[in-house]
Amino acid sequence: MSDNNPSTASQLTTDQQDKLRELTAQSWNLELAISGVAMFAILQLPDLLESAFSYLRYNYMTHTQGVALMLPSLAYSLIRATCHVLFVAFLANFVMRAFWVGLVGLLAVFPSGIRYDRVPFSTPYAQQRMADELGPLDRYILWLDKRCNIVFALAFQFVFLLVLVALLYLQGLLIYLVIQPNVPASVWFVIKIALGILVTLFILAATWLNRKKVQETPRGSQLNYQFTKVGRLMMLGMYKHSSYVTNTFYSNIRPGRLVQTATLFGLVFFVVFFLEYINDLSHTGGQMSLFNSRHLYSARVDSLYIEPAVYDNQRPEGAFIGAASIQSDVIREPYLRLFIAYPKSLDPLLKQVAPEPAWSDTLSRQARRQQYAIWSSQQINRLIRITVNDSTCAQVKLLFTKAGIQQQYGWQTVLVPGNLKTGHNLLRVALQDPRKKEADELVTIPFWYVPEP
Incomplete structure (x- = not known):
């Protein structure tokens, strides 16, 4: 009988499994190199962003209002916030992996690991409690290795998010800064109405197809899957690459813990983005920052x-x-x-x-x-x-x-x-x-x- 389980539908051969284990065992040195290069690249990115944003601000934001004025600032702040989070993620991976390398070298020198019964200046009771709380060194090395791999995968998942956000904002800039000024006002009004209707239909369809009663029916299940293909188009080529990371986490982490982690991460990112946006507003057009206002002060005349x-x-x-x-x-x-x-x-x-x-x-x-x-x-x-x-x-x-x-x-x-x-x-x-x-x-x-x- 054939195995219908999707997770075992395509098994690797013995040679492929051996090759994968060999690559996995040697991945740590590539992680260190990639994290170092990524941190260096991220440090150079703000200058490029500042140059590009200054060009947009001069050429397209000097005499514009509304969404066309707000969109570049939002994009600039969001990408800068993403860069900050990315730098922290790669730095955390670099430090954790470097510490892991030190522990592996220490284990090579002392293969028996921690001998709790010989820890000086400790009573037998304290030695037993440390053994229960800390455990053997080799087990901690394996635990740290897994955490390094998770942080590294999440960092690259965030890279995909950064690329996706940048592409979506480029589309928005193309619409508001190139198409809008070159079409009549009546045509632009029709375009806005059409886009609004499409977004409303998309939200209504997503709400209806994600209802449990709809998903339990064969037809509803098929429509739900077909609807996800629309979302794939919005990912602009990032869907397949990011899905390997996302679905691996979804299928191996308890839903409650996953929601808690995602909520905490979202709050941290929103705070970073909000601070970046407020800081950008304080440097745009001489306007005052929300946290640095003055009672008798104006920069708008x-x-x-x-x-x-x-x-x-x-x-x-x-x-x-x-x-x-x-x-x-x-x-x-x-x-x-x-x-x-x-x-x-x-x-x-x-x-x-x-x-x-x-x-x-x-x-x-x-x-x-x-x-x-x-x-x-x-x-x-x-x-x-x-x-x-x-x-x-x-x-x-x-x-x-x-x-x-x-x-x-x-x-x-x-x-x-x-x-x-x-x-x-x-x-x-x-x-x-x-x-x-x-x-x-x-x-x-x-x-x-x-x-x-």
């Missing part, structure tokens, strides 16, 4: 707040310019060197207020490029409105440029205003939409004019 990033002499090297910048907070010379950033998030508005004209097909590529450059310069000089104190700067010639190490796209000009006051002054940069009476303010930069004596 540009004219009343000094943002170091808008001054060339105070901005950290390699940092992005948020909206605009001038040379210093204290101006000694009678001119302002102004750079206005051109983030990608401005494109949807600029395409509406300045649609590209139809060029003649008879023009050569070089001639078309030249005409496009001249037309672009005319449009941006028409749309950008610059004000110093209460006077609008007339005939401002903005030129295209790339600024800083990041090679930011933008426009640059030199202003020679005649209304500079000794002391406090305000520079305002706004975008004048021809369809509106009032201009949309991009940034207000306070500065002090202290002329040379």
Whole structure:
């Protein structure tokens, strides 16, 4: 008779079993190497994340609101929190495995292990109690080896989670930062309604198919299994790899203990994520942290707040310019060197207020490029409105440029205003939409004019 037990349906041959035991016996040295490399890689990851997030913040979050503004911050905080947990997991495995190696070497020197009857400075009763509580050294070595393997497997399960979360957030960013700005508002509304209906149907189907009465019927059991395939698609290629680890734990750990462990782990991860998110908010846009607020303090009005990033002499090297910048907070010379950033998030508005004209097909590529450059310069000089104190700067010639190490796209000009006051002054940069009476303010930069004596 054939064995219908899924766990024994495909038995390994004797040679395969011997090979597996040999690989298992030698896995500890690979664990040490992999844990060390993983910790080194995780330590390098925050800098890469910061660079990528700064790029997103500059190009897509400068003039956005709602979910599109919140999604990158959530993704950044979640990935950083995952990195912290991963580092702790690999560090724990590294320390435990290194300790295990020391115990194995100690057992090789003293094969009899702990001889409790010869422990000095102990009574026979204390020796017996230590023997009962601690047990033999070889048994503890085996127990520690199992725990090292579990921690190592959980660490890689978390790697799968990190990759999955990153891929899901990339999809969200693609939808909100690429698709949404390039479709009409009516089409975007239909897309949101359709996505909402799909999510609602998915939740209702999952709730119904996971009912015990439904699962006990043959048809319900088949539908439940088919429905799990939808979840596999959402795993984006991570399902098969993570299932080996997950199902091994599910089938060998008591459900109550598994729920307790998962709950504790979820709470710890949520706390780490929450702290990361709050810390990120405190560094985004000059806003105050929830735990570091002040009664008489505001960072949400540009004219009343000094943002170091808008001054060339105070901005950290390699940092992005948020909206605009001038040379210093204290101006000694009678001119302002102004750079206005051109983030990608401005494109949807600029395409509406300045649609590209139809060029003649008879023009050569070089001639078309030249005409496009001249037309672009005319449009941006028409749309950008610059004000110093209460006077609008007339005939401002903005030129295209790339600024800083990041090679930011933008426009640059030199202003020679005649209304500079000794002391406090305000520079305002706004975008004048021809369809509106009032201009949309991009940034207000306070500065002090202290002329040379």
